Amino acid sequence: MALMVGARVLARNLLRPWSRLPDAVPGRTGPAAGGGDGVRCFGSPRVLVETDPAKGVAVIKLKNPPVNSLSLEVLTEFVISLEKLENDKTFRGVIVTSDCPGIFSAGLDLTEMCGKSQAHYAEYWRAVQELWLRLYLSNLVVIAAINGVSPAGGCLISLTCDYRVLADNPKYSIGLNETLLGIVAPSWFKDTLVNTVGHRTAERALQLGLLFPPAEALRVGIVDQVVPEDQVHSAALSVMARWLAIPDHARQLTKNLMRKPTADRLVKQRDADIQYFLQFISRDSIQKSLRVYLDKLRQKKG
Numbered sequence: 001m002a003l004m005v006g007a008r009v010l011a012r013n014l015l016r017p018w019s020r021l022p023d024a025v026p027g028r029t030g031p032a033a034g035g036g037d038g039v040r041c042f043g044s045p046r047v048l049v050e051t052d053p054a055k056g057v058a059v060i061k062l063k064n065p066p067v068n069s070l071s072l073e074v075l076t077e078f079v080i081s082l083e084k085l086e087n088d089k090t091f092r093g094v095i096v097t098s099d100c101p102g103i104f105s106a107g108l109d110l111t112e113m114c115g116k117s118q119a120h121y122a123e124y125w126r127a128v129q130e131l132w133l134r135l136y137l138s139n140l141v142v143i144a145a146i147n148g149v150s151p152a153g154g155c156l157i158s159l160t161c162d163y164r165v166l167a168d169n170p171k172y173s174i175g176l177n178e179t180l181l182g183i184v185a186p187s188w189f190k191d192t193l194v195n196t197v198g199h200r201t202a203e204r205a206l207q208l209g210l211l212f213p214p215a216e217a218l219r220v221g222i223v224d225q226v227v228p229e230d231q232v233h234s235a236a237l238s239v240m241a242r243w244l245a246i247p248d249h250a251r252q253l254t255k256n257l258m259r260k261p262t263a264d265r266l267v268k269q270r271d272a273d274i275q276y277f278l279q280f281i282s283r284d285s286i287q288k289s290l291r292v293y294l295d296k297l298r299q300k301k302g
């Protein structure tokens, strides 16, 4: 069943012309759309997109309550929204942020990796790869406005961006904490972190599963800027203006120069990476670790 979801969502959207693509959140214009004159909204139930054609900037807001976990549907809808923006020459930059208060993203959806079929794991992992590749190599300027806690896959999304602004709230930690779950961040997660903070900091952070609070996150360079919580969006817009002042072709070629070797490593062995994930995630010990972790999260409330 779940195997069909990603393909169904993709097919339904890709078959439609651009102007009719937004279906779940119909296009709205003007102040009622929440962004002032000229702001248009589209997107899907879990990935909202607000566009400001005059500025050439869009905002992608993840909305998968309660914790913005990256389910197969979120990953698929995210890729579709990004592709739509990439294909429209109006847009040169996108800000990625969250619509869930206090949570940027809880990372990969653990329920997608626990107790499911091999076919499902394969489809899910391909969708994770796809989003990473699209974001990492996007021609758009991509800025993360991190307005909440951002572990593991949430951190990965931020790391794919060109610049990260984090809200200054001690609860909003960020990092690749996979080892704390008894799992291992794949090589391309590791590469993305190494490319951002350097080898030694990445090694320590990965082995210990460190989640950095804002001041520490800034110190190690996992984020570029920490600002008061109510200024995250305006700070991201200011940074965007600076990046958009650079001629697109020069910036895009430079980005490609910096990032393509890392992306190519995954592209060249995508199927092998999926097979490795399948073997890893299907192990009894790994399934048990994930179940224990999920149970702990669920029991926290009780």
Ligand SMILES: CCCCCCC/C=C/C(=O)SCCNC(=O)CCNC(=O)[C@H](O)C(C)(C)COP(=O)(O)OP(=O)(O)OC[C@H]1O[C@@H](n2cnc3c(N)ncnc32)[C@H](O)[C@@H]1OP(=O)(O)O
Residues within 6 Å of the ligand: 066, 067, 069, 103, 105, 106, 107, 108, 109, 110, 111, 149, 151, 152, 153, 154, 177, 178, 181, 183, 184, 185, 186, 276, 277, 280, 281, 294, 297, 298, 299, 300, 301
């Ligand atoms: C070779 C390859 C190997 C495999 C590599 C795999 C790489 C994995 C990458 C990942 O991203 S794994 C996910 C890592 N994420 C986390 O560790 C975060 C876990 N969540 C939290 O710490 C907290 O939920 C929170 C984000 C800090 C929010 O806390 P809050 O108190 O606000 O909410 P909770 O009560 O904890 O959660 C509400 C609800 O949501 C469920 N949930 C939380 N996180 C996830 C998740 N990542 N996936 C699925 N579901 C999640 C949680 O269980 C609660 O559910 P219910 O009790 O309401 O049913």
